[in-house]
Amino acid sequence: MxxxxxxxxxxxxxxxxxxxxxxxxxxxxxxxxxxxxxxxxxxxxxxxxxxxxxxxxxxxxxxxxxxxxxxxxVGDFGISYAYKTPVWPLIAERLALTYPLAISAMLLTVLLALSLGVFAAARHNRPADVIVMAISQLGISIPNFWFGLLLILLFAVNLGWLSAGGFPGWSDPGAALQSLILPSIALAAVQAAILARITRSSVLEVLREDFVRTARAKGLSRNAVLWRHVLRNALIPVITIIGLQFGNLLAGAIVVEQVFSLPGLGRLIFQAISNRDIEVVKAAVVLLAFTVVVVNFIVDVLYAVIDPRLKVHDV
Known part of the structure:
Protein backbone atom coordinates (compact mmCIF):
# COMPACT_ATOMS: atom_id res chain seq x y z
CA MET A 1 0.00 0.00 0.00
CA VAL A 74 4.29 29.41 0.71
CA GLY A 75 0.64 30.39 0.25
CA ASP A 76 1.24 33.72 -1.51
CA PHE A 77 -1.12 33.99 -4.50
CA GLY A 78 0.07 37.45 -5.50
CA ILE A 79 -1.62 40.84 -5.69
CA SER A 80 -4.64 41.55 -7.88
CA TYR A 81 -4.02 44.19 -10.52
CA ALA A 82 -7.63 45.38 -10.46
CA TYR A 83 -8.46 45.17 -6.74
CA LYS A 84 -4.97 46.10 -5.42
CA THR A 85 -5.41 43.48 -2.68
CA PRO A 86 -3.97 39.97 -2.07
CA VAL A 87 -5.51 37.39 -4.40
CA TRP A 88 -6.13 34.67 -1.80
CA PRO A 89 -8.85 36.49 0.22
CA LEU A 90 -10.69 37.23 -3.05
CA ILE A 91 -10.59 33.57 -4.07
CA ALA A 92 -11.31 32.16 -0.60
CA GLU A 93 -14.48 34.25 -0.35
CA ARG A 94 -15.75 32.88 -3.67
CA LEU A 95 -14.73 29.28 -2.93
CA ALA A 96 -17.05 29.36 0.08
CA LEU A 97 -19.84 29.29 -2.52
CA THR A 98 -18.36 27.36 -5.45
CA TYR A 99 -17.13 24.34 -3.46
CA PRO A 100 -20.46 23.75 -1.63
CA LEU A 101 -22.27 24.11 -4.96
CA ALA A 102 -20.04 21.55 -6.70
CA ILE A 103 -20.11 19.14 -3.74
CA SER A 104 -23.90 19.30 -3.38
CA ALA A 105 -24.28 18.72 -7.13
CA MET A 106 -21.88 15.76 -6.90
CA LEU A 107 -23.83 14.19 -4.02
CA LEU A 108 -27.07 14.65 -5.94
CA THR A 109 -25.47 13.16 -9.05
CA VAL A 110 -24.26 10.04 -7.22
CA LEU A 111 -27.56 9.54 -5.40
CA LEU A 112 -29.66 9.79 -8.56
CA ALA A 113 -27.28 7.87 -10.80
CA LEU A 114 -26.72 4.87 -8.54
CA SER A 115 -30.41 4.56 -7.74
CA LEU A 116 -31.57 4.84 -11.35
CA GLY A 117 -28.71 2.78 -12.78
CA VAL A 118 -29.24 -0.18 -10.45
CA PHE A 119 -33.03 0.11 -10.82
CA ALA A 120 -32.77 0.00 -14.63
CA ALA A 121 -30.26 -2.88 -14.63
CA ALA A 122 -32.46 -4.96 -12.35
CA ARG A 123 -35.31 -4.51 -14.84
CA HIS A 124 -33.29 -4.98 -18.00
CA ASN A 125 -35.34 -4.66 -21.23
CA ARG A 126 -38.54 -3.99 -19.29
CA PRO A 127 -40.59 -0.77 -19.58
CA ALA A 128 -38.95 0.70 -16.45
CA ASP A 129 -35.51 0.21 -17.98
CA VAL A 130 -36.57 1.84 -21.25
CA ILE A 131 -38.07 4.82 -19.41
CA VAL A 132 -34.95 5.38 -17.29
CA MET A 133 -32.70 5.20 -20.36
CA ALA A 134 -34.95 7.60 -22.26
CA ILE A 135 -34.86 10.09 -19.40
CA SER A 136 -31.08 9.78 -19.12
CA GLN A 137 -30.70 10.36 -22.86
CA LEU A 138 -32.81 13.50 -22.52
CA GLY A 139 -30.68 14.62 -19.59
CA ILE A 140 -27.47 14.20 -21.60
CA SER A 141 -28.93 16.32 -24.40
CA ILE A 142 -29.85 19.34 -22.26
CA PRO A 143 -27.12 21.93 -21.55
CA ASN A 144 -26.96 22.72 -17.85
CA PHE A 145 -27.29 26.49 -18.34
CA TRP A 146 -30.46 26.04 -20.40
CA PHE A 147 -31.85 23.58 -17.86
CA GLY A 148 -31.06 26.17 -15.18
CA LEU A 149 -33.18 28.73 -17.03
CA LEU A 150 -36.06 26.24 -17.21
CA LEU A 151 -35.79 25.63 -13.46
CA ILE A 152 -35.92 29.38 -12.81
CA LEU A 153 -39.02 29.77 -14.97
CA LEU A 154 -40.81 26.87 -13.27
CA PHE A 155 -39.85 27.04 -9.60
CA ALA A 156 -39.06 30.75 -9.21
CA VAL A 157 -41.19 32.65 -11.73
CA ASN A 158 -44.29 30.45 -12.08
CA LEU A 159 -44.49 28.63 -8.73
CA GLY A 160 -42.57 31.09 -6.57
CA TRP A 161 -41.15 28.29 -4.40
CA LEU A 162 -37.46 29.27 -4.69
CA SER A 163 -35.45 32.38 -5.50
CA ALA A 164 -34.39 33.01 -9.09
CA GLY A 165 -30.81 33.79 -8.12
CA GLY A 166 -28.49 35.53 -5.74
CA PHE A 167 -26.77 34.32 -2.59
CA PRO A 168 -27.58 35.68 0.90
CA GLY A 169 -24.35 34.44 2.49
CA TRP A 170 -23.69 31.77 5.09
CA SER A 171 -24.80 34.00 7.95
CA ASP A 172 -28.25 32.56 7.18
CA PRO A 173 -27.52 28.86 6.46
CA GLY A 174 -31.13 28.00 5.64
CA ALA A 175 -31.46 30.70 3.01
CA ALA A 176 -27.98 29.95 1.68
CA LEU A 177 -28.75 26.25 1.18
CA GLN A 178 -32.10 27.10 -0.40
CA SER A 179 -30.35 29.35 -2.93
CA LEU A 180 -28.15 26.42 -3.98
CA ILE A 181 -31.01 23.98 -4.67
CA LEU A 182 -31.78 25.01 -8.25
CA PRO A 183 -28.13 25.51 -9.29
CA SER A 184 -27.24 22.10 -7.85
CA ILE A 185 -30.05 20.42 -9.78
CA ALA A 186 -29.03 22.23 -12.98
CA LEU A 187 -25.44 21.06 -12.53
CA ALA A 188 -26.30 17.50 -11.53
CA ALA A 189 -28.82 16.73 -14.29
CA VAL A 190 -26.38 16.06 -17.13
CA GLN A 191 -23.79 14.30 -14.97
CA ALA A 192 -26.41 12.10 -13.30
CA ALA A 193 -27.75 11.06 -16.70
CA ILE A 194 -24.27 10.03 -17.87
CA LEU A 195 -23.42 8.22 -14.64
CA ALA A 196 -26.76 6.39 -14.55
CA ARG A 197 -26.10 4.84 -17.97
CA ILE A 198 -22.59 3.80 -16.96
CA THR A 199 -23.88 2.35 -13.67
CA ARG A 200 -26.53 0.36 -15.53
CA SER A 201 -23.98 -1.09 -17.98
CA SER A 202 -21.53 -1.98 -15.21
CA VAL A 203 -24.21 -3.63 -13.06
CA LEU A 204 -25.53 -5.62 -16.03
CA GLU A 205 -22.02 -6.94 -16.69
CA VAL A 206 -21.59 -8.05 -13.07
CA LEU A 207 -25.06 -9.63 -12.97
CA ARG A 208 -23.83 -12.19 -15.53
CA GLU A 209 -21.05 -13.42 -13.20
CA ASP A 210 -21.26 -16.86 -11.59
CA PHE A 211 -21.06 -15.57 -8.02
CA VAL A 212 -24.41 -13.81 -8.47
CA ARG A 213 -26.16 -17.10 -9.23
CA THR A 214 -24.35 -18.69 -6.28
CA ALA A 215 -25.50 -15.93 -3.94
CA ARG A 216 -29.12 -16.33 -5.09
CA ALA A 217 -28.84 -20.11 -4.70
CA LYS A 218 -27.78 -19.62 -1.09
CA GLY A 219 -31.06 -17.85 -0.40
CA LEU A 220 -30.03 -14.18 -0.51
CA SER A 221 -32.77 -11.84 -1.62
CA ARG A 222 -32.61 -10.03 -4.94
CA ASN A 223 -32.06 -6.63 -3.29
CA ALA A 224 -29.35 -8.01 -1.00
CA VAL A 225 -27.47 -9.42 -3.98
CA LEU A 226 -27.85 -6.19 -5.94
CA TRP A 227 -26.81 -3.70 -3.26
CA ARG A 228 -24.33 -5.75 -1.20
CA HIS A 229 -22.52 -7.78 -3.85
CA VAL A 230 -23.23 -6.64 -7.40
CA LEU A 231 -22.94 -2.90 -6.83
CA ARG A 232 -19.58 -3.14 -5.03
CA ASN A 233 -18.10 -5.15 -7.88
CA ALA A 234 -19.55 -2.72 -10.42
CA LEU A 235 -18.16 0.40 -8.73
CA ILE A 236 -14.70 0.57 -10.35
CA PRO A 237 -15.82 2.15 -13.67
CA VAL A 238 -18.46 4.17 -11.82
CA ILE A 239 -15.91 5.70 -9.45
CA THR A 240 -13.65 6.48 -12.41
CA ILE A 241 -16.40 8.57 -13.97
CA ILE A 242 -17.25 10.22 -10.63
CA GLY A 243 -13.68 11.45 -10.35
CA LEU A 244 -13.82 12.91 -13.85
CA GLN A 245 -17.26 14.38 -13.30
CA PHE A 246 -16.18 16.44 -10.31
CA GLY A 247 -13.94 18.40 -12.65
CA ASN A 248 -16.86 18.84 -15.05
CA LEU A 249 -19.02 20.07 -12.19
CA LEU A 250 -16.44 22.69 -11.21
CA ALA A 251 -16.22 23.85 -14.83
CA GLY A 252 -20.01 23.80 -15.16
CA ALA A 253 -20.37 25.76 -11.93
CA ILE A 254 -18.58 28.67 -13.58
CA VAL A 255 -21.37 28.93 -16.17
CA VAL A 256 -24.26 28.09 -13.84
CA GLU A 257 -23.12 30.79 -11.40
CA GLN A 258 -23.68 33.33 -14.15
CA VAL A 259 -27.19 32.01 -14.83
CA PHE A 260 -28.19 32.21 -11.14
CA SER A 261 -26.22 35.40 -10.36
CA LEU A 262 -24.12 33.63 -7.74
CA PRO A 263 -20.97 35.45 -6.55
CA GLY A 264 -18.76 32.40 -6.83
CA LEU A 265 -15.38 31.70 -8.35
CA GLY A 266 -16.85 31.61 -11.86
CA ARG A 267 -17.93 35.24 -11.73
CA LEU A 268 -14.55 36.25 -10.30
CA ILE A 269 -12.75 34.49 -13.16
CA PHE A 270 -14.95 36.18 -15.77
CA GLN A 271 -14.31 39.59 -14.21
CA ALA A 272 -10.59 38.91 -13.94
CA ILE A 273 -10.38 37.88 -17.62
CA SER A 274 -12.24 41.04 -18.64
CA ASN A 275 -9.85 43.18 -16.56
CA ARG A 276 -6.78 41.18 -17.68
CA ASP A 277 -6.18 40.51 -13.99
CA ILE A 278 -3.77 37.68 -14.72
CA GLU A 279 -2.74 37.01 -11.11
CA VAL A 280 -6.34 36.23 -10.14
CA VAL A 281 -6.95 34.05 -13.22
CA LYS A 282 -3.72 32.06 -12.73
CA ALA A 283 -4.39 31.44 -9.05
CA ALA A 284 -8.03 30.48 -9.60
CA VAL A 285 -7.31 28.09 -12.49
CA VAL A 286 -4.41 26.40 -10.69
CA LEU A 287 -6.54 26.00 -7.57
CA LEU A 288 -9.33 24.39 -9.58
CA ALA A 289 -6.80 22.10 -11.27
CA PHE A 290 -5.35 21.20 -7.87
CA THR A 291 -8.82 20.30 -6.63
CA VAL A 292 -9.51 18.05 -9.62
CA VAL A 293 -6.13 16.30 -9.32
CA VAL A 294 -6.60 15.69 -5.59
CA VAL A 295 -10.09 14.27 -6.20
CA ASN A 296 -8.66 11.87 -8.78
CA PHE A 297 -5.92 10.90 -6.32
CA ILE A 298 -8.65 10.03 -3.81
CA VAL A 299 -10.36 8.00 -6.54
CA ASP A 300 -7.15 6.02 -7.08
CA VAL A 301 -7.00 5.27 -3.36
CA LEU A 302 -10.64 4.17 -3.42
CA TYR A 303 -9.77 1.72 -6.21
CA ALA A 304 -7.37 -0.04 -3.86
CA VAL A 305 -9.95 -0.08 -1.06
CA ILE A 306 -12.70 -1.53 -3.25
CA ASP A 307 -10.49 -3.95 -5.17
CA PRO A 308 -7.36 -5.06 -3.23
CA ARG A 309 -6.03 -6.75 -6.38
CA LEU A 310 -5.06 -3.33 -7.69
CA LYS A 311 -2.62 -2.90 -4.79
CA VAL A 312 -1.09 -6.30 -5.45
CA HIS A 313 -0.52 -5.66 -9.16
CA ASP A 314 0.24 -1.95 -8.55
CA VAL A 315 -1.65 -0.68 -11.58
Whole structure:
Protein backbone atom coordinates (compact mmCIF):
# COMPACT_ATOMS: atom_id res chain seq x y z
CA MET A 1 0.00 0.00 0.00
CA UNK A 2 2.78 2.57 0.75
CA UNK A 3 4.36 1.94 -2.67
CA UNK A 4 0.94 2.25 -4.31
CA UNK A 5 0.29 5.60 -2.61
CA UNK A 6 3.81 6.87 -3.32
CA UNK A 7 3.38 6.15 -7.04
CA UNK A 8 0.03 7.93 -7.16
CA UNK A 9 1.41 10.87 -5.17
CA UNK A 10 4.33 11.24 -7.59
CA UNK A 11 1.84 11.29 -10.47
CA UNK A 12 -0.19 13.95 -8.67
CA UNK A 13 2.85 16.20 -8.20
CA UNK A 14 3.98 15.78 -11.81
CA UNK A 15 0.48 16.63 -13.04
CA UNK A 16 0.35 19.77 -10.91
CA UNK A 17 3.75 20.94 -12.16
CA UNK A 18 2.72 20.40 -15.78
CA UNK A 19 -0.58 22.17 -15.18
CA UNK A 20 1.12 25.17 -13.60
CA UNK A 21 3.47 25.52 -16.58
CA UNK A 22 0.63 25.32 -19.11
CA UNK A 23 -1.57 27.77 -17.21
CA UNK A 24 1.27 30.25 -16.75
CA UNK A 25 2.39 30.15 -20.39
CA UNK A 26 -1.11 30.35 -21.86
CA UNK A 27 -2.07 33.35 -19.75
CA UNK A 28 1.25 35.12 -20.26
CA UNK A 29 1.07 34.96 -24.07
CA UNK A 30 -2.47 36.35 -24.24
CA UNK A 31 -2.59 39.66 -26.14
CA UNK A 32 -2.96 42.85 -24.18
CA UNK A 33 -0.87 44.74 -21.65
CA UNK A 34 -2.17 44.56 -18.06
CA UNK A 35 -0.52 47.91 -17.34
CA UNK A 36 -2.47 49.62 -20.13
CA UNK A 37 -5.74 47.94 -19.14
CA UNK A 38 -5.41 48.97 -15.50
CA UNK A 39 -3.94 52.47 -15.92
CA UNK A 40 -5.66 53.34 -19.19
CA UNK A 41 -4.33 54.57 -22.52
CA UNK A 42 -3.69 58.04 -21.08
CA UNK A 43 -1.03 56.73 -18.68
CA UNK A 44 2.45 58.06 -19.25
CA UNK A 45 5.38 55.75 -20.12
CA UNK A 46 6.81 56.41 -16.66
CA UNK A 47 3.57 55.29 -14.97
CA UNK A 48 3.46 52.16 -17.12
CA UNK A 49 7.07 51.36 -16.29
CA UNK A 50 6.42 51.78 -12.55
CA UNK A 51 3.39 49.48 -12.76
CA UNK A 52 5.32 46.79 -14.66
CA UNK A 53 8.18 47.02 -12.18
CA UNK A 54 5.82 46.87 -9.19
CA UNK A 55 4.19 43.65 -10.40
CA UNK A 56 7.30 42.10 -11.90
CA UNK A 57 6.03 42.30 -15.47
CA UNK A 58 9.40 43.54 -16.70
CA UNK A 59 11.22 40.42 -15.53
CA UNK A 60 12.14 37.49 -17.85
CA UNK A 61 9.44 34.86 -18.32
CA UNK A 62 11.35 32.08 -16.53
CA UNK A 63 12.07 34.31 -13.53
CA UNK A 64 8.40 35.25 -13.29
CA UNK A 65 7.33 31.59 -13.40
CA UNK A 66 9.80 30.46 -10.76
CA UNK A 67 8.90 33.39 -8.53
CA UNK A 68 5.19 32.66 -8.97
CA UNK A 69 5.61 28.96 -8.11
CA UNK A 70 7.78 29.80 -5.12
CA UNK A 71 5.14 32.19 -3.82
CA UNK A 72 2.38 29.61 -4.33
CA UNK A 73 4.28 27.04 -2.28
CA VAL A 74 4.29 29.41 0.71
CA GLY A 75 0.64 30.39 0.25
CA ASP A 76 1.24 33.72 -1.51
CA PHE A 77 -1.12 33.99 -4.50
CA GLY A 78 0.07 37.45 -5.50
CA ILE A 79 -1.62 40.84 -5.69
CA SER A 80 -4.64 41.55 -7.88
CA TYR A 81 -4.02 44.19 -10.52
CA ALA A 82 -7.63 45.38 -10.46
CA TYR A 83 -8.46 45.17 -6.74
CA LYS A 84 -4.97 46.10 -5.42
CA THR A 85 -5.41 43.48 -2.68
CA PRO A 86 -3.97 39.97 -2.07
CA VAL A 87 -5.51 37.39 -4.40
CA TRP A 88 -6.13 34.67 -1.80
CA PRO A 89 -8.85 36.49 0.22
CA LEU A 90 -10.69 37.23 -3.05
CA ILE A 91 -10.59 33.57 -4.07
CA ALA A 92 -11.31 32.16 -0.60
CA GLU A 93 -14.48 34.25 -0.35
CA ARG A 94 -15.75 32.88 -3.67
CA LEU A 95 -14.73 29.28 -2.93
CA ALA A 96 -17.05 29.36 0.08
CA LEU A 97 -19.84 29.29 -2.52
CA THR A 98 -18.36 27.36 -5.45
CA TYR A 99 -17.13 24.34 -3.46
CA PRO A 100 -20.46 23.75 -1.63
CA LEU A 101 -22.27 24.11 -4.96
CA ALA A 102 -20.04 21.55 -6.70
CA ILE A 103 -20.11 19.14 -3.74
CA SER A 104 -23.90 19.30 -3.38
CA ALA A 105 -24.28 18.72 -7.13
CA MET A 106 -21.88 15.76 -6.90
CA LEU A 107 -23.83 14.19 -4.02
CA LEU A 108 -27.07 14.65 -5.94
CA THR A 109 -25.47 13.16 -9.05
CA VAL A 110 -24.26 10.04 -7.22
CA LEU A 111 -27.56 9.54 -5.40
CA LEU A 112 -29.66 9.79 -8.56
CA ALA A 113 -27.28 7.87 -10.80
CA LEU A 114 -26.72 4.87 -8.54
CA SER A 115 -30.41 4.56 -7.74
CA LEU A 116 -31.57 4.84 -11.35
CA GLY A 117 -28.71 2.78 -12.78
CA VAL A 118 -29.24 -0.18 -10.45
CA PHE A 119 -33.03 0.11 -10.82
CA ALA A 120 -32.77 0.00 -14.63
CA ALA A 121 -30.26 -2.88 -14.63
CA ALA A 122 -32.46 -4.96 -12.35
CA ARG A 123 -35.31 -4.51 -14.84
CA HIS A 124 -33.29 -4.98 -18.00
CA ASN A 125 -35.34 -4.66 -21.23
CA ARG A 126 -38.54 -3.99 -19.29
CA PRO A 127 -40.59 -0.77 -19.58
CA ALA A 128 -38.95 0.70 -16.45
CA ASP A 129 -35.51 0.21 -17.98
CA VAL A 130 -36.57 1.84 -21.25
CA ILE A 131 -38.07 4.82 -19.41
CA VAL A 132 -34.95 5.38 -17.29
CA MET A 133 -32.70 5.20 -20.36
CA ALA A 134 -34.95 7.60 -22.26
CA ILE A 135 -34.86 10.09 -19.40
CA SER A 136 -31.08 9.78 -19.12
CA GLN A 137 -30.70 10.36 -22.86
CA LEU A 138 -32.81 13.50 -22.52
CA GLY A 139 -30.68 14.62 -19.59
CA ILE A 140 -27.47 14.20 -21.60
CA SER A 141 -28.93 16.32 -24.40
CA ILE A 142 -29.85 19.34 -22.26
CA PRO A 143 -27.12 21.93 -21.55
CA ASN A 144 -26.96 22.72 -17.85
CA PHE A 145 -27.29 26.49 -18.34
CA TRP A 146 -30.46 26.04 -20.40
CA PHE A 147 -31.85 23.58 -17.86
CA GLY A 148 -31.06 26.17 -15.18
CA LEU A 149 -33.18 28.73 -17.03
CA LEU A 150 -36.06 26.24 -17.21
CA LEU A 151 -35.79 25.63 -13.46
CA ILE A 152 -35.92 29.38 -12.81
CA LEU A 153 -39.02 29.77 -14.97
CA LEU A 154 -40.81 26.87 -13.27
CA PHE A 155 -39.85 27.04 -9.60
CA ALA A 156 -39.06 30.75 -9.21
CA VAL A 157 -41.19 32.65 -11.73
CA ASN A 158 -44.29 30.45 -12.08
CA LEU A 159 -44.49 28.63 -8.73
CA GLY A 160 -42.57 31.09 -6.57
CA TRP A 161 -41.15 28.29 -4.40
CA LEU A 162 -37.46 29.27 -4.69
CA SER A 163 -35.45 32.38 -5.50
CA ALA A 164 -34.39 33.01 -9.09
CA GLY A 165 -30.81 33.79 -8.12
CA GLY A 166 -28.49 35.53 -5.74
CA PHE A 167 -26.77 34.32 -2.59
CA PRO A 168 -27.58 35.68 0.90
CA GLY A 169 -24.35 34.44 2.49
CA TRP A 170 -23.69 31.77 5.09
CA SER A 171 -24.80 34.00 7.95
CA ASP A 172 -28.25 32.56 7.18
CA PRO A 173 -27.52 28.86 6.46
CA GLY A 174 -31.13 28.00 5.64
CA ALA A 175 -31.46 30.70 3.01
CA ALA A 176 -27.98 29.95 1.68
CA LEU A 177 -28.75 26.25 1.18
CA GLN A 178 -32.10 27.10 -0.40
CA SER A 179 -30.35 29.35 -2.93
CA LEU A 180 -28.15 26.42 -3.98
CA ILE A 181 -31.01 23.98 -4.67
CA LEU A 182 -31.78 25.01 -8.25
CA PRO A 183 -28.13 25.51 -9.29
CA SER A 184 -27.24 22.10 -7.85
CA ILE A 185 -30.05 20.42 -9.78
CA ALA A 186 -29.03 22.23 -12.98
CA LEU A 187 -25.44 21.06 -12.53
CA ALA A 188 -26.30 17.50 -11.53
CA ALA A 189 -28.82 16.73 -14.29
CA VAL A 190 -26.38 16.06 -17.13
CA GLN A 191 -23.79 14.30 -14.97
CA ALA A 192 -26.41 12.10 -13.30
CA ALA A 193 -27.75 11.06 -16.70
CA ILE A 194 -24.27 10.03 -17.87
CA LEU A 195 -23.42 8.22 -14.64
CA ALA A 196 -26.76 6.39 -14.55
CA ARG A 197 -26.10 4.84 -17.97
CA ILE A 198 -22.59 3.80 -16.96
CA THR A 199 -23.88 2.35 -13.67
CA ARG A 200 -26.53 0.36 -15.53
CA SER A 201 -23.98 -1.09 -17.98
CA SER A 202 -21.53 -1.98 -15.21
CA VAL A 203 -24.21 -3.63 -13.06
CA LEU A 204 -25.53 -5.62 -16.03
CA GLU A 205 -22.02 -6.94 -16.69
CA VAL A 206 -21.59 -8.05 -13.07
CA LEU A 207 -25.06 -9.63 -12.97
CA ARG A 208 -23.83 -12.19 -15.53
CA GLU A 209 -21.05 -13.42 -13.20
CA ASP A 210 -21.26 -16.86 -11.59
CA PHE A 211 -21.06 -15.57 -8.02
CA VAL A 212 -24.41 -13.81 -8.47
CA ARG A 213 -26.16 -17.10 -9.23
CA THR A 214 -24.35 -18.69 -6.28
CA ALA A 215 -25.50 -15.93 -3.94
CA ARG A 216 -29.12 -16.33 -5.09
CA ALA A 217 -28.84 -20.11 -4.70
CA LYS A 218 -27.78 -19.62 -1.09
CA GLY A 219 -31.06 -17.85 -0.40
CA LEU A 220 -30.03 -14.18 -0.51
CA SER A 221 -32.77 -11.84 -1.62
CA ARG A 222 -32.61 -10.03 -4.94
CA ASN A 223 -32.06 -6.63 -3.29
CA ALA A 224 -29.35 -8.01 -1.00
CA VAL A 225 -27.47 -9.42 -3.98
CA LEU A 226 -27.85 -6.19 -5.94
CA TRP A 227 -26.81 -3.70 -3.26
CA ARG A 228 -24.33 -5.75 -1.20
CA HIS A 229 -22.52 -7.78 -3.85
CA VAL A 230 -23.23 -6.64 -7.40
CA LEU A 231 -22.94 -2.90 -6.83
CA ARG A 232 -19.58 -3.14 -5.03
CA ASN A 233 -18.10 -5.15 -7.88
CA ALA A 234 -19.55 -2.72 -10.42
CA LEU A 235 -18.16 0.40 -8.73
CA ILE A 236 -14.70 0.57 -10.35
CA PRO A 237 -15.82 2.15 -13.67
CA VAL A 238 -18.46 4.17 -11.82
CA ILE A 239 -15.91 5.70 -9.45
CA THR A 240 -13.65 6.48 -12.41
CA ILE A 241 -16.40 8.57 -13.97
CA ILE A 242 -17.25 10.22 -10.63
CA GLY A 243 -13.68 11.45 -10.35
CA LEU A 244 -13.82 12.91 -13.85
CA GLN A 245 -17.26 14.38 -13.30
CA PHE A 246 -16.18 16.44 -10.31
CA GLY A 247 -13.94 18.40 -12.65
CA ASN A 248 -16.86 18.84 -15.05
CA LEU A 249 -19.02 20.07 -12.19
CA LEU A 250 -16.44 22.69 -11.21
CA ALA A 251 -16.22 23.85 -14.83
CA GLY A 252 -20.01 23.80 -15.16
CA ALA A 253 -20.37 25.76 -11.93
CA ILE A 254 -18.58 28.67 -13.58
CA VAL A 255 -21.37 28.93 -16.17
CA VAL A 256 -24.26 28.09 -13.84
CA GLU A 257 -23.12 30.79 -11.40
CA GLN A 258 -23.68 33.33 -14.15
CA VAL A 259 -27.19 32.01 -14.83
CA PHE A 260 -28.19 32.21 -11.14
CA SER A 261 -26.22 35.40 -10.36
CA LEU A 262 -24.12 33.63 -7.74
CA PRO A 263 -20.97 35.45 -6.55
CA GLY A 264 -18.76 32.40 -6.83
CA LEU A 265 -15.38 31.70 -8.35
CA GLY A 266 -16.85 31.61 -11.86
CA ARG A 267 -17.93 35.24 -11.73
CA LEU A 268 -14.55 36.25 -10.30
CA ILE A 269 -12.75 34.49 -13.16
CA PHE A 270 -14.95 36.18 -15.77
CA GLN A 271 -14.31 39.59 -14.21
CA ALA A 272 -10.59 38.91 -13.94
CA ILE A 273 -10.38 37.88 -17.62
CA SER A 274 -12.24 41.04 -18.64
CA ASN A 275 -9.85 43.18 -16.56
CA ARG A 276 -6.78 41.18 -17.68
CA ASP A 277 -6.18 40.51 -13.99
CA ILE A 278 -3.77 37.68 -14.72
CA GLU A 279 -2.74 37.01 -11.11
CA VAL A 280 -6.34 36.23 -10.14
CA VAL A 281 -6.95 34.05 -13.22
CA LYS A 282 -3.72 32.06 -12.73
CA ALA A 283 -4.39 31.44 -9.05
CA ALA A 284 -8.03 30.48 -9.60
CA VAL A 285 -7.31 28.09 -12.49
CA VAL A 286 -4.41 26.40 -10.69
CA LEU A 287 -6.54 26.00 -7.57
CA LEU A 288 -9.33 24.39 -9.58
CA ALA A 289 -6.80 22.10 -11.27
CA PHE A 290 -5.35 21.20 -7.87
CA THR A 291 -8.82 20.30 -6.63
CA VAL A 292 -9.51 18.05 -9.62
CA VAL A 293 -6.13 16.30 -9.32
CA VAL A 294 -6.60 15.69 -5.59
CA VAL A 295 -10.09 14.27 -6.20
CA ASN A 296 -8.66 11.87 -8.78
CA PHE A 297 -5.92 10.90 -6.32
CA ILE A 298 -8.65 10.03 -3.81
CA VAL A 299 -10.36 8.00 -6.54
CA ASP A 300 -7.15 6.02 -7.08
CA VAL A 301 -7.00 5.27 -3.36
CA LEU A 302 -10.64 4.17 -3.42
CA TYR A 303 -9.77 1.72 -6.21
CA ALA A 304 -7.37 -0.04 -3.86
CA VAL A 305 -9.95 -0.08 -1.06
CA ILE A 306 -12.70 -1.53 -3.25
CA ASP A 307 -10.49 -3.95 -5.17
CA PRO A 308 -7.36 -5.06 -3.23
CA ARG A 309 -6.03 -6.75 -6.38
CA LEU A 310 -5.06 -3.33 -7.69
CA LYS A 311 -2.62 -2.90 -4.79
CA VAL A 312 -1.09 -6.30 -5.45
CA HIS A 313 -0.52 -5.66 -9.16
CA ASP A 314 0.24 -1.95 -8.55
CA VAL A 315 -1.65 -0.68 -11.58
Missing amino acids: PAFLAKRLATLIATLVATSIIVFLVLEILPGDPALLVLGIDASPEQLAVFRSQYGLDRPLLDRYLGWIGDLL
